[in-house]
Amino acid sequence: MNDTSCVVGAVAPAITLRGIDLSLGRGAARVHILKSVDLHVDCGEAIGLIGPSGSGKSTLLMVLAGLERPNGGTITVCGQDLAALNEDQLARFRGREIGIVFQSFHLIPTMTALENVAVPLELGGHADAFARARAELAGVGLEERLDHYPAQLSGGEQQRVAVARALAPDPSIIVADEPTGNLDEATGQRIVELLFAGCGRRNATLILVTHDAQLAARCGRVVRLRSGRVEAAAPTPAIGAHP
Numbered sequence: 001m002n003d004t005s006c007v008v009g010a011v012a013p014a015i016t017l018r019g020i021d022l023s024l025g026r027g028a029a030r031v032h033i034l035k036s037v038d039l040h041v042d043c044g045e046a047i048g049l050i051g052p053s054g055s056g057k058s059t060l061l062m063v064l065a066g067l068e069r070p071n072g073g074t075i076t077v078c079g080q081d082l083a084a085l086n087e088d089q090l091a092r093f094r095g096r097e098i099g100i101v102f103q104s105f106h107l108i109p110t111m112t113a114l115e116n117v118a119v120p121l122e123l124g125g126h127a128d129a130f131a132r133a134r135a136e137l138a139g140v141g142l143e144e145r146l147d148h149y150p151a152q153l154s155g156g157e158q159q160r161v162a163v164a165r166a167l168a169p170d171p172s173i174i175v176a177d178e179p180t181g182n183l184d185e186a187t188g189q190r191i192v193e194l195l196f197a198g199c200g201r202r203n204a205t206l207i208l209v210t211h212d213a214q215l216a217a218r219c220g221r222v223v224r225l226r227s228g229r230v231e232a233a234a235p236t237p238a239i240g241a242h243p
Helices: 057-064 087-097 113-123 129-139 155-167 185-202
Strands: 015-024 031-041 046-050 072-077 098-101 173-177 205-209 221-226 229-235
Touching (some): 015 057, 031 057, 046 057, 057 072, 057 173, 087 098, 129 155, 155 185, 185 205
Parallel strands (some): 046 205, 046 221, 173 205
Antiparallel strands (some): 221 229
């Protein structure tokens, strides 16, 4: 990783949001989604981000991952002010420092599981992209499915590919948006275990958006959003960030 990467125990937080405002749409259709959001996340911390539908959880996740530009406020991730980066620089930074797991997998249908994990590594300049991809897919139990395309994989297998893809670059931060939302309970539990274990091995910071209070409670701290504002950011009862 580059020298902006997070170090567990470091004084500087992994993520700092100050006064984040975001509105989308125009005129009468304009909606104020995030309203003066402040949030500090320490390196290696696991945060459960919860709240009712429409509260701004997923939008906040996209903002702190650099996928959405706010209208106001500042975002600092691993010591880097995201507003100072142009789109190409931001994409490179995100490729190094932030792994993303979406609810709907977002795999490339014309690429095999191995290619879906390896190609982003190649684009990031990793000479050992395919070897690293194989190791990550083996780590999520898909060593026998490397050459299968997404359409040939179950939903749980596709999400395991997505987890492997997010973890493969050894990012400082993992953000996950309802990673179990399209899965049955048993499969979702397997994905959760893989996600927490992967972050634990890397001491990576985890931001997890979920509607599941029990899942959120596995994180070291729960942050609740309501109507675009942070309502609470309290520690969870002695459960620990990683199993």
